[in-house]
Amino acid sequence: xxxxxxxxxxxxxxxxxxxxxxxxxxxxxxxxxxxxxxxxxxxxxxxxxxxxxxxxxxxxxxxxxxxxxxxxxxxxxxxxxxxxxxxxxxxxxxxxxxxxxxxxxxxxxxxxxxxxxxxxxxxxxxxxxxxxxxxxxxxxxxxxxxxxxxxxxxxxxxxxxxxxxxxxxxxxxxxxxxxxxxxxxxxxxxxxxxxxxxxxxxxxxxxxxxxxxxxxxxxxxxxxxxxxxxxxxxxxxxxxxxxxxxxxxxxxxxxxxxxxxxxxxxxxxxxxxxxxxxxxxxxxxxxxxxxxxxxxxxxxxxxxxxxxxxxxxxxxxxxxxxxxxxxxxxxxxxxxxxxxxxxxxxxxxxxxxxxxxxxxxxxxxxxxxxxxxxxxxxxxxxxxxxxxxxxxxxxxxxxxxxxxxxxxxxxxxxxxxxxxxxxxxxxxxxxxxxxxxxxxxxxxxxxxxxxxxxxxxxxxxxxxxx
Amino acid sequence: xxxxxxxxxxxxxxxxxxxxxxxxxxxxxxxxxxxxxxxxxxxxxxxxxxxxxxxxxxxxxxxxxxxxxxxxxxxxxxxxxxxxxxxxxxxxxxxxxxxxxxxxxxxxxxxxxxxxxxxxxxxxxxxxxxxxxxxxxxxxxxxxxxxxxxxxxxxxxxxxxxxxxxxxxxxxxxxxxxxxxxxxxxxxxxxxxx
Numbered sequence: 001x002x003x004x005x006x007x008x009x010x011x012x013x014x015x016x017x018x019x020x021x022x023x024x025x026x027x028x029x030x031x032x033x034x035x036x037x038x039x040x041x042x043x044x045x046x047x048x049x050x051x052x053x054x055x056x057x058x059x060x061x062x063x064x065x066x067x068x069x070x071x072x073x074x075x076x077x078x079x080x081x082x083x084x085x086x087x088x089x090x091x092x093x094x095x096x097x098x099x100x101x102x103x104x105x106x107x108x109x110x111x112x113x114x115x116x117x118x119x120x121x122x123x124x125x126x127x128x129x130x131x132x133x134x135x136x137x138x139x140x141x142x143x144x145x146x147x148x149x150x151x152x153x154x155x156x157x158x159x160x161x162x163x164x165x166x167x168x169x170x171x172x173x174x175x176x177x178x179x180x181x182x183x184x185x186x187x188x189x190x191x192x193x194x195x196x197x198x199x200x201x202x203x204x205x206x207x208x209x210x211x212x213x214x215x216x217x218x219x220x221x222x223x224x225x226x227x228x229x230x231x232x233x234x235x236x237x238x239x240x241x242x243x244x245x246x247x248x249x250x251x252x253x254x255x256x257x258x259x260x261x262x263x264x265x266x267x268x269x270x271x272x273x274x275x276x277x278x279x280x281x282x283x284x285x286x287x288x289x290x291x292x293x294x295x296x297x298x299x300x301x302x303x304x305x306x307x308x309x310x311x312x313x314x315x316x317x318x319x320x321x322x323x324x325x326x327x328x329x330x331x332x333x334x335x336x337x338x339x340x341x342x343x344x345x346x347x348x349x350x351x352x353x354x355x356x357x358x359x360x361x362x363x364x365x366x367x368x369x370x371x372x373x374x375x376x377x378x379x380x381x382x383x384x385x386x387x388x389x390x391x392x393x394x395x396x397x398x399x400x401x402x403x404x405x406x407x408x409x410x411x412x413x414x415x416x417x418x419x420x421x422x423x424x425x426x427x428x429x430x431x432x433x434x435x436x437x438x439x440x441x442x443x444x445x446x447x448x449x450x451x452x453x454x455x456x457x458x459x460x461x462x463x464x465x466x
Numbered sequence: 467x468x469x470x471x472x473x474x475x476x477x478x479x480x481x482x483x484x485x486x487x488x489x490x491x492x493x494x495x496x497x498x499x500x501x502x503x504x505x506x507x508x509x510x511x512x513x514x515x516x517x518x519x520x521x522x523x524x525x526x527x528x529x530x531x532x533x534x535x536x537x538x539x540x541x542x543x544x545x546x547x548x549x550x551x552x553x554x555x556x557x558x559x560x561x562x563x564x565x566x567x568x569x570x571x572x573x574x575x576x577x578x579x580x581x582x583x584x585x586x587x588x589x590x591x592x593x594x595x596x597x598x599x600x601x602x603x604x605x606x607x608x609x610x611x612x613x614x615x616x617x618x619x620x621x622x623x624x625x626x627x628x629x630x631x632x633x634x635x636x637x638x639x640x641x642x643x644x645x646x647x648x649x650x651x652x653x654x655x656x657x658x659x660x
Binding site for chain 2: 269
């Protein structure tokens with residue numbers, strides 16, 4: 001499949017206002033002002049913020065009769081879509097997904113981000129959180145997916161692996177801080193703009209990729225299916241994940257971890273196309289072979305939650321049960337801080353959202369001046385609830401309030417005490433019965449990954465200090 | 467709005483306008499009782515009442531200037547366009563879509579948009595249309611109304627990310643300039659003659 005340019009700018013619709021380019025953290029969008037812009041696929045990390053910001057829509061007053069239908073066809077979108085089409089847009093996997101759903105020999109599996117389900121309601125004119133997760137599950141089953149899993153299970157695995165990594169690097173004097181590898185845009189950003197820091201990144205795959213690799217390796221065995229007959233769809237808030245899923249090293253044998261990515265917006269197109277109204281459906285449970293971990297539902301929705309969970313788990317692994325993690329509120333620069341006392345040592349973490357805001361923290365690591373043990377870096381302004389694939393807020397002044405509502409709807413609904421991941425039965429079972437031991441060859445092949453130095457010549461853009 | 471002698475209108479600063487079309491989006495949403503928050507909620511094509519034009523080096527929205535002797539009002543045979551409350555208002559209910567106002571406007575500030583209610587297009591009654599499959603929604607004239615129902619004033623002005631739009635009342639602005647000029651002139655004259 002064509003793997004370049006997941007983010008594209010329609011040359012006919014673009015008015016050259018440069019709002020996308022001015023906000024691009026890697027200066028990947030170029031063009032003269034007031035002329036159509038273009039995205040450099042080499043520089044683009046596919047964070048999708050340009051897609052969220054773009055306001056140049058297809059006005060009926062400017063186009064020839066019938067152009068809309070053609071444009072929908074060009075973008076491989078259902079003809080039933082009624083929403084405005086903007087210049088900056090992301091490519092989708094709809095043909096592959098539709099084909100897989102129809103193909104009788106394939107078992108289609110969908111892995112769901114929590115951060116997608118809450119905001120999905122907005123696509124139907126409801127407040128974020130109005131569609132219950134169980135109703136989203138029911139809707140996905142109606143679309144024809146054989147299995148529907150919550151990503152909280154893989155989030156749990158990722159957190160456990162990263163906690164292990166922190167503990168090991170502290171003990172053996174390895175590279176600290178451990179930098180979270182869950183955000184594909186951050187990974188790509190580091191590979192391109194801070195390539196010397198790729199060895200600080202956690203070696204662990206992102207949770208969405210883990211969901212895929214564990215399915216093709218472990219679940220295939222459980223379901224007694226050849227992994228070649230499993231088709232993994234990742235329901236994500238993320239456009240960068242589309243680029244991530246096509247990385248050649250993210251496979252189990254010859255099978256891609258994730259075969260196709262479906263964003264929240266794209267799911268809404270499908271549901272509306274098939275007249276499925278999720279808010280009217282009876283709830284259905286997630287499938288239990290990869291059982292959901294409820295306490296982790298708010299992680300990745302709100303900045304700071306990953307660091308909190310990782311520090312708690314590090315504490316558990318080092319013998320401090322229910323370690324009390326203190327967190328500070330987010331400051332104006334999109335950062336919040338947490339720390340936990342484990343034995344004699346204090347483990348501190350910084351959680352930063354917005355790629356430009358991450359730059360000072362990465363500079364500090366480069367200079368060897370970082371005092372943190374863990375960095376949770378997220379590309380999108382308020383974490384995954386504001387991801388490139390999330391419902392697109394129409395007016396600039398409504399973005400912050402809507403993102404805040406999304407984060408709060410998940411946080412309030414699912415705020416529970418610590419997950420005690422090291423004691424989680426399903427994860428333990430996976431490690432003992434399938435992997436044999438953590439950090440062994442089998443577990444590494446499926447849970448770990450490697451990074452590529454892809455240095456660019458120009459320095460990354462830093463946020464204004466004001 | 468405070469009553470002034472002349473009609474108000476919206477002025478676009480071409481130095482500041484980048485052509486992003488946020489004003490168009492704000493215009494559509496500003497005229498809806500329950501505006502959508504996200505793109506996915508929108509059920510019909512967006513039909514703003516101001517139109518961003520890209521002409522070489524310059525971008526700016528073009529919209530109704532609420533003319534004192536509005537050609538559109540003069541030409542409308544259905545009396546759908548009238549001067550009231552310091553602006554020129556077009557009553558869509560009375561409009562039959564004869565296109566005269568659209569042709570009369572020297573600025574191209576009148577467009578035709580499909581009539582809709584609750585974001586769904588309204589089609590002509592079955593007896594008059596050419597069959598189910600070929601039906602097209604009724605198109606009627608639409609133009610800027612200075613957001614007469616909106617508490618915060620024109621939606622485009624408040625939502626422009628570049629602050630390129632401003633609501634202007636020429637009479638008030640002129641009066642202010644006249645007063646300032648008079649004071650300056652007075653000061654200069656005194657300096658020279660006294």
